[in-house]
Amino acid sequence: xxxxxxxxxxxxGGRAIDQQWRELAAKRRTYTALTIIVFAAVLFSSLWFxxxxxxxxxxxxxxxxxxxxxxxxxxxxxxxxRALFDLPSPYDDGSFRYNYPEGRHYxxxxxxxxxxxxxxxxxxxxxxxxxxxxxxxxxVLCFFAARNLMPNPWVRAVAxxxxxxxxxxxEVVLAxxxxxxxxxxxxxxxxxxxxxTIGALGKLFYEVxxxxxxxxxEGLRAAGGNWIERVRFGMLPQVMPNFISYCxxxxxxxxxxxxxxxxxxxxxxxxxxxxxxxxxxEAKTIAIILLLFCTIVAVDQFSAWLRRRLTGxxxxxxxx
Amino acid sequence: MTATMNTMDVRDIEARYPxxxxxxxxxxxxxxxxxxxxxxxxxxxxxxxAIGHVISSANSDIAGNYLADWISWEARPDIDIHADGTMKIxxxxxxxxGADPHPDWIEAKTETVTRTIEASPSEAPAQPxxxxxSFSFVQPEFRGDGETSKTAGTEPTTVTEEVVTEAHIMMNSxxxxxxxxxxxxxxxxxxxxxxxTGGKTMTYDGALPEWAYQRxxxxxxxAYFGFAGRVEVEPDRVKxxxxxxxxxxxxxxxNSPFFGKSAGDVISLMFSDNRVDPNQSNLSRAIxxxxxxxxxxxxxxxxxxxxxxxxxxxxTLFAMVIAFPLSFxxxxxxxxxxxxNQLVKRFFDFQRSVDMLIWALFFTRAFGPGxxxxxxxxxxxxxxxxxxxxxxxxxxxxxxxREGIRSVGASPVAIQRFGVVPxxxxxxxxxxxxxxxxxxxxxxxxxxxxxxxxxxKLWEAMRTNQDWExxxxxxLLILIVVYVFDNISNRLRSMLIGNxxx
Numbered sequence: 107x108x109x110x111x112x113x114x115x116x117x118x119g120g121r122a123i124d125q126q127w128r129e130l131a132a133k134r135r136t137y138t139a140l141t142i143i144v145f146a147a148v149l150f151s152s153l154w155f156x157x158x159x160x161x162x163x164x165x166x167x168x169x170x171x172x173x174x175x176x177x178x179x180x181x182x183x184x185x186x187x188r189a190l191f192d193l194p195s196p197y198d199d200g201s202f203r204y205n206y207p208e209g210r211h212y213x214x215x216x217x218x219x220x221x222x223x224x225x226x227x228x229x230x231x232x233x234x235x236x237x238x239x240x241x242x243x244x245x246v247l248c249f250f251a252a253r254n255l256m257p258n259p260w261v262r263a264v265a266x267x268x269x270x271x272x273x274x275x276x277e278v279v280l281a282x283x284x285x286x287x288x289x290x291x292x293x294x295x296x297x298x299x300x301x302x303t304i305g306a307l308g309k310l311f312y313e314v315x316x317x318x319x320x321x322x323x324e325g326l327r328a329a330g331g332n333w334i335e336r337v338r339f340g341m342l343p344q345v346m347p348n349f350i351s352y353c354x355x356x357x358x359x360x361x362x363x364x365x366x367x368x369x370x371x372x373x374x375x376x377x378x379x380x381x382x383x384x385x386x387x388e389a390k391t392i393a394i395i396l397l398l399f400c401t402i403v404a405v406d407q408f409s410a411w412l413r414r415r416l417t418g419x420x421x422x423x424x425x426x
Numbered sequence: 427m428t429a430t431m432n433t434m435d436v437r438d439i440e441a442r443y444p445x446x447x448x449x450x451x452x453x454x455x456x457x458x459x460x461x462x463x464x465x466x467x468x469x470x471x472x473x474x475x476a477i478g479h480v481i482s483s484a485n486s487d488i489a490g491n492y493l494a495d496w497i498s499w500e501a502r503p504d505i506d507i508h509a510d511g512t513m514k515i516x517x518x519x520x521x522x523x524g525a526d527p528h529p530d531w532i533e534a535k536t537e538t539v540t541r542t543i544e545a546s547p548s549e550a551p552a553q554p555x556x557x558x559x560s561f562s563f564v565q566p567e568f569r570g571d572g573e574t575s576k577t578a579g580t581e582p583t584t585v586t587e588e589v590v591t592e593a594h595i596m597m598n599s600x601x602x603x604x605x606x607x608x609x610x611x612x613x614x615x616x617x618x619x620x621x622x623t624g625g626k627t628m629t630y631d632g633a634l635p636e637w638a639y640q641r642x643x644x645x646x647x648x649a650y651f652g653f654a655g656r657v658e659v660e661p662d663r664v665k666x667x668x669x670x671x672x673x674x675x676x677x678x679x680x681n682s683p684f685f686g687k688s689a690g691d692v693i694s695l696m697f698s699d700n701r702v703d704p705n706q707s708n709l710s711r712a713i714x715x716x717x718x719x720x721x722x723x724x725x726x727x728x729x730x731x732x733x734x735x736x737x738x739x740x741x742t743l744f745a746m747v748i749a750f751p752l753s754f755x756x757x758x759x760x761x762x763x764x765x766x767n768q769l770v771k772r773f774f775d776f777q778r779s780v781d782m783l784i785w786a787l788f789f790t791r792a793f794g795p796g797x798x799x800x801x802x803x804x805x806x807x808x809x810x811x812x813x814x815x816x817x818x819x820x821x822x823x824x825x826x827x828r829e830g831i832r833s834v835g836a837s838p839v840a841i842q843r844f845g846v847v848p849x850x851x852x853x854x855x856x857x858x859x860x861x862x863x864x865x866x867x868x869x870x871x872x873x874x875x876x877x878x879x880x881x882x883k884l885w886e887a888m889r890t891n892q893d894w895e896x897x898x899x900x901x902l903l904i905l906i907v908v909y910v911f912d913n914i915s916n917r918l919r920s921m922l923i924g925n926x927x928x
Contacts, residue, residue: 149743152736159733160796160878171792228474235471238464274908276870278881279901282888287489293480363871366783370874370885376783380875383787395784402779 178388185389190397192220203387222375222397228292229374230401232367233360236296240303241353244269247304248311249337254320266312273305281367295372299363307356314348315341347416354409354416361405365398495894499674500655503532505593505664507623511607512539512589522674522721524685531668535592540584595666598654603666610659612638612649621647621659628661673895675721682715722896727883731903733797734879735911738865741804746858749774749809753816754842760820771817777810782868786877797878804865804872815857816850823849852922859915859922866911870904880904 116124157164180186188195188206195204209221219227250256251265277298284294323340331339368376375398382390431439440448472478501523506514515534517523528534593605597614604611610621614637622629628647634640638649646660655669677692678684683702684692695702696709703711717725754760756770785806789799828845836844873881884900887893 149740152740156733156736156740156797156801156878159729160793160798162794162796162798164793164798167793167798174788174792231471231474235467235475238467274867274905276867276884276901276904278871278874278884279888279897282885282897283492286492286888286891287486288480288484291480292475293477296475362781362783365781366871366875369783369787370871379784380787383791395780398781398784399779402781403775406779 180389186392189389189393225375229364232292232295232364236300237357237360239300243304244307247308251312252315269305269308277302292373295367310352314345318344351413351416496898498669498671501668503666507662524680531596533594534590536588537591538588540586597651601651623661677716679719730880730883734869737797737800737869741801742862744805745808749813753813756817757820774810774813782807786872790876795876800877819850819853856919856922859919863915
């Protein structure tokens with residue numbers, strides 16, 4: 107700011123340093139400006155490209171955007187509840203729009219599960235089942251990938267590469283491939299989500315194992331424990347709370363993932379949502395979104411509560 | 427110091443600290459309970475999803491074929507055997523080898539004969555039949571005149587032509603097929619199956635070898651040659667399905683003048699002045715042919731891939747830009763206004779909990795299919811997630827720099843700028859980078875519901891069950907992109923966190 111004033115007073119060495127500083131500052135400013143320009147250029151060309159390759163152009167569609175939201179509001183608010191609980195509609199004209207009672211799943215007698223609840227349970231089961239499968243296999247794999255338990259670098263590298271491939275492979279492709287082999291239904295979704303979960307959880311697990319305290323392990327080794335005993339008594343008690351906490355976090359993610367996979371043909375609530383949005387059945391759409399929203403919030407809250415309890419427990423263990 | 431304990435001491439200590447030396451019932455059996463619960467749940471899922479039924483009705487032999495299609499392709503010549511023992515080798519119109527190739531794995535012995543042919547039903551009558559059927563509402567099979575037109579078309583004609591009388595088709599180095607008059611010999615690894623064909627029947631001596639299969643007597647025989655493919659033999663037709671490793675016609679399609687040339691020839695032709703096409707230079711023609719290759723659609727695939735990248739980039743960037751100021755409103759130590767904090771936080775929760783899928787479907791309806799819908803979906807979901815993470819980071823900051831800056835009388839904006847932002851910016855950017863990385867992956871999936879990008883193209887390629895090699899190509903590209911972006915984001919993040927520590 108006030109560079110001119112002290113410069114007169116500076117000795118030769120000080121002046122050189124001052125000069126150097128100014129050059130560095132100028133360079134820094136140039137780099138910042140360049141970064142911003144490149145960033146802006148990339149952003150604007152990206153936006154232009156996205157708008158250009160989109161089916162509808164942004165500014166053409168914007169006015170209709172709110173029409174679409176208007177279309178989503180059903181003319182009778184009660185219709186949403188009728189759609190949600192599969193109650194007959196007074197507007198029923200035999201079309202798909204109002205055929206709420208058709209999807210009822212009778213459990214016993216007159217007691218039925220509404221279609222969307224049934225499908226939501228299916229989606230939740232896909233998520234839970236594939237989280238458990240992924241956790242079990244990731245659990246087995248992670249000990250082979252951790253540096254402190256697997257001294258052989260080749261085994262470690264193979265285990266890590268397997269996890270990386272499982273993690274990076276697009277779920278959509280796995281689902282599509284198994285849809286082609288198996289028939290339509292939730293099983294391709296289960297396989298796809300499980301495979302992804304193995305890779306994702308396996309990575310988190312082996313990082314936890316690598317950060318674990320090795321003293322119990324040392325003690326067990328000194329006492330002549332074999333590998334399995336070392337893992338069982340030296341490692342597991344330390345890492346289990348973290349493992350379970352990660353599994354719960356993954357469960358939250360998998361509920362969303364199985365909804366999306368459902369929408370591309372894997373069954374469950376996702377498929378119904380896609381159909382009802384594309385057919386423009388406003389009451390059904392709102393009912394599904396409501397149900398999905400509540401379920402996701404409930405799962406998230408439940409898992410957060412459980413995780414807090416677990417990590418609390420872990421703190422207790424660490425302190426004791 | 428050595429301490430010794432006798433049994434009495436041990437009991438005494440056990441009695442004083444029961445919680446240390448005896449484990450509670452729950453602690454002792456929780457592993458067993460968890461295992462039992464998981465097994466019970468698996469049994470429930472087995473029933474709920476009817477897993478046994480689905481697996482038993484799976485098309486497991488198709489799975490092998492589909493997987494092989496990822497990295498290989500099939501040439502599918504049909505050899506028609508006429509009644510007089512002559513043959514015709516037919517490659518389909520869309521064959522990857524071109525309509526009339528003479529590959530070196532088919533050795534055909536030809537003769538020039540003059541003969542009288544009754545036009546075979548598969549060729550000549552097709553013409554008159556088609557011309558009448560176009561105005562008829564009755565299906566051709568049920569039309570009475572079908573039979574008469576066929577007999578009318580079989581007027582004997584005499585032609586002189588070159589016909590194939592014997593053919594030798596190599597499947598691999600130890601397996602081949604010999605076709606000659608009235609005889610089809612299939613050889614696999616020293617074992618030979620001789621089929622005598624005549625008119626409408628086909629006979630063989632002894633039992634079929636293990637690699638040949640016939641569903642019922644009198645039906646076609648299918649011989650399997652492992653990876654090399656399979657052959658279906660009917661009395662009047664042999665269908666060869668020979669499999670080759672690699673991706674066929676990856677650069678040039680059969681319609682291209684560059685098709686079937688070696689790499690050296692292609693390059694010299696590209697730069698030669700003898701124009702294949704008078705309207706454009708050879709080089710630009712070659713590039714056009716590659717980009718618009720009909721079976722691989724390189725340009726389209728790359729455009730869609732770029733859309734996916736753009737969706738993740740722009741969506742995450744906008745989410746960061748919007749979440750940044752909002753998170754200051756949500757953090758209770760920055761904005762001391764409880765209702766406002768809660769309002770903004772609930773807004774974040776709402777955006778997060780309305781799934782990315784729902785946003786994607788919404789915006790696909792609103793903007794039409796394309797990357798705009800994807801950008802909007804990623805933007806809406808991640809504003810919520812990033813906002814939540816950012817406000818949590820803000821609530822955990824060190825308050826001392828702010829106090830210091832406030833004490834010298836800085837304006838409220840300057841307090842945030844110099845007291846808060848330097849602490850959280852590395853965390854913010856590294857979170858955004860992390861989401862950019864994971865969005866590059868999720869953008870593939872939401873693309874499949876129409877929100878732009880390569881997802882839909884992947885999905886379409888899979889639905890047809892024909893183009894698994896295209897799926898493999900796109901998956902490979904996606905994996906490369908994900909890998910590159912993971913590394914970029916990892917490096918940027920470690921740079922940022924390194925700077926943050928200094």
